[in-house]
Amino acid sequence: MPVLVIAEHDNKSLKPATLHAVAAATELSKAGAGDIHILVAGQDCRPAADAAAKVAGAAKVLIADDAAYGHGLAENVAPLVIGLAPQYSHLLAPATTQGKNLMPRVAALLDVMQISDISGVVSQDTFVRPIYAGNALATVQSKDGVKVITVRSTAFPPVEGEGGGAAIEPASGPGSAGLSEFVKAELSKSERPELTAARVIISGGRGMQSGDNFHLLEAVADKLGAAVGASRAAVDAGFVPNDYQVGQTGKIVAPELYIAVGISGAIQHLAGMKDSKVIVAINKDEEAPIFQIADYGLIGDLFKVLPELDAELAKRQQ
Amino acid sequence: MKALVAVKRVVDYNVKVRVKADHTGVETANVKMSMNPFDEIAVEEALRLREAGTVEEVIAVSCGIQQCQETIRTALAMGADRGVLVQTDVELQPLAVAKLLKAVIQKESPEIVIIGKQAIDDDCNQTGQMLAALLGWPQATFASKVAIGSGDAEVTREVDGGLETIKLKLPMVVTTDLRLNEPRYASLPNIMKAKKKPIDVVSPDDLGVNVSPRLITLKVEEPAKRQGGVKVGSVEELVTKLKTEARVI
Numbered sequence: 001m002p003v004l005v006i007a008e009h010d011n012k013s014l015k016p017a018t019l020h021a022v023a024a025a026t027e028l029s030k031a032g033a034g035d036i037h038i039l040v041a042g043q044d045c046r047p048a049a050d051a052a053a054k055v056a057g058a059a060k061v062l063i064a065d066d067a068a069y070g071h072g073l074a075e076n077v078a079p080l081v082i083g084l085a086p087q088y089s090h091l092l093a094p095a096t097t098q099g100k101n102l103m104p105r106v107a108a109l110l111d112v113m114q115i116s117d118i119s120g121v122v123s124q125d126t127f128v129r130p131i132y133a134g135n136a137l138a139t140v141q142s143k144d145g146v147k148v149i150t151v152r153s154t155a156f157p158p159v160e161g162e163g164g165g166a167a168i169e170p171a172s173g174p175g176s177a178g179l180s181e182f183v184k185a186e187l188s189k190s191e192r193p194e195l196t197a198a199r200v201i202i203s204g205g206r207g208m209q210s211g212d213n214f215h216l217l218e219a220v221a222d223k224l225g226a227a228v229g230a231s232r233a234a235v236d237a238g239f240v241p242n243d244y245q246v247g248q249t250g251k252i253v254a255p256e257l258y259i260a261v262g263i264s265g266a267i268q269h270l271a272g273m274k275d276s277k278v279i280v281a282i283n284k285d286e287e288a289p290i291f292q293i294a295d296y297g298l299i300g301d302l303f304k305v306l307p308e309l310d311a312e313l314a315k316r317q318q
Numbered sequence: 319m320k321a322l323v324a325v326k327r328v329v330d331y332n333v334k335v336r337v338k339a340d341h342t343g344v345e346t347a348n349v350k351m352s353m354n355p356f357d358e359i360a361v362e363e364a365l366r367l368r369e370a371g372t373v374e375e376v377i378a379v380s381c382g383i384q385q386c387q388e389t390i391r392t393a394l395a396m397g398a399d400r401g402v403l404v405q406t407d408v409e410l411q412p413l414a415v416a417k418l419l420k421a422v423i424q425k426e427s428p429e430i431v432i433i434g435k436q437a438i439d440d441d442c443n444q445t446g447q448m449l450a451a452l453l454g455w456p457q458a459t460f461a462s463k464v465a466i467g468s469g470d471a472e473v474t475r476e477v478d479g480g481l482e483t484i485k486l487k488l489p490m491v492v493t494t495d496l497r498l499n500e501p502r503y504a505s506l507p508n509i510m511k512a513k514k515k516p517i518d519v520v521s522p523d524d525l526g527v528n529v530s531p532r533l534i535t536l537k538v539e540e541p542a543k544r545q546g547g548v549k550v551g552s553v554e555e556l557v558t559k560l561k562t563e564a565r566v567i
Contacts (some may be wrong), residue, residue: 097460104412105448108447108449109452111413112413112532113533114412114448116440126536131440132329132335132439132441133438133441135334136541137540138535139535140533140535141536177456179486179487181484184483185481188479188480236496241480242476242480242497243477257560257567267334280556291546296547297549305553308553312553312554313567
């Protein structure tokens with residue numbers, strides 16, 4: 001039986017998280033599962049479906065274009081997925097806020113246990129997933145008929161978004177369930193890369209002391225083409241918006257380079273970034289736990305170090 | 319209207335968990351247990367709704383072993399009115415908990431159910447959404463603001479790109495995110511008072527729910543340890559090492 005990946009998109013284009021979920025689906029196919037299909041449910045979402053058709057490894061794209069699906073309300077999208085489910089062995093979505101909102105609703109309606117946030121595929125019914133903020137890895141086996149899965153993006157390198165040539169077919173569901181409606185979105189606008197797709201991330205913690213001081217991080221970020229993140233403490237203190245948060249219950253990231261500035265390194269923060277390739281810690285407290293996992297530690301006052309770093313990078317770029 | 323909150327007993331968030339030598343799970347014997355932090359936020363939100371006059375009664379429910387009574391007592395000490403313990407020694411997974419909560423909700427008829435978005439032990443992030451599905455109710459997950467109207471509610475949610483506001487019909491399920499509120503501490507007089515508040519104890523059988531686990535844990539292992547690296551003495555040295563040694567910039 002084929003595998004269905006529920007695409008994350010903004011109607012116009014696919015979000016990178018989709019390519020990571022398709023990578024997990026590709027591993028399932030290699031383990032004996034069938035073709036990979038991608039569901040694009042949205043409103044005026046043909047461009048996103050066209051993008052999905054180009055994804056490497058996709059055999060078919062299903063497009064469900066309906067005003068009810070425009071904002072991805074779980075109450076409306078879940079019945080659409082339930083209608084498609086009997087044709088599939090596995091239903092996958094990235095473990096984004098969108099996927100986490102939708103998939104347990106689907107699983108419960110199918111009377112199956114979801115397998116959350118998988119970081120490895122062992123076989124068609126056995127998966128690895130982090131528990132306790134990534135301090136333990138559980139290998140779990142599902143005996144349910146259909147496997148409902150969310151995928152940890154950082155654990156599966158993305159498939160190519162170009163080169164495929166899947167056919168696009170229409171799909172439809174019951175439409176609006178009449179339980180909920182979208183009111184508004186206040187999305188952070190930034191010219192910098194998205195946290196979950198960035199090659200380099202520089203994050204600030206409580207040590208930044210205020211939101212205004214984040215301009216020091218942003219200057220360095222722009223030299224490195226980096227995204228800017230934050231610890232929970234910095235978000236709770238109101239320095240930066242919630243979507244900056246890296247950690248167990250925020251965003252999980254694994255860039256090539258992660259620079260932690262004024263972040264002590266609570267286990268909840270480490271859970272969100274410890275799979276980064278190279279970690280740099282800048283902190284004035286020599287005893288900060290972040291230094292135990294950092295490849296390069298610099299003990300110093302961030303208000304002195306960050307301008308120096310900015311100047312040093314500028315000098316070398318000349 | 320009534321509000322129902324679900325509270326889970328978990329390993330305290332400050333404890334550094336250790337994987338058991340036989341790889342069957344993590345060590346929970348002689349480890350400090352607490353209420354799941356997101357559930358504390360759920361209790362606080364329900365109490366604020368009661369204090370605002372929106373809600374008349376707050377019921378705290380927990381599912382699991384007998385010691386979950388302590389977690390319910392914590393909710394009662396914060397101010398919840400009464401508790402329900404669905405007691406079982408079976409390892410409960412989110413689908414089973416959602417079914418148990420559904421059964422309790424059908425008896426209690428709350429109009430708003432508030433649950434933590436995620437338990438910090440299994441990190442599943444499922445129960446609230448599953449419960450809403452089983453009840454046929456709308457769900458407002460990852461809430462950072464809840465405004466109850468007459469017959470409906472507007473909830474602001476923390477999503478990957480920022481914030482999103484949705485409107486839902488009551489009854490509904492809300493799952494809490496970190497910025498919804500700051501939970502209060504229980505005062506000593508309230509802790510004493512909580513000892514006299516009633517807790518009903520029922521079993522999954524009483525509720526007619528099969529709680530057999532659907533996922534089998536084959537093994538639990540420690541992740542690869544990350545080794546600490548070196549300290550650098552200056553910004554110049556750091557940039558040089560990132561360029562020539564790590565080759566990441």
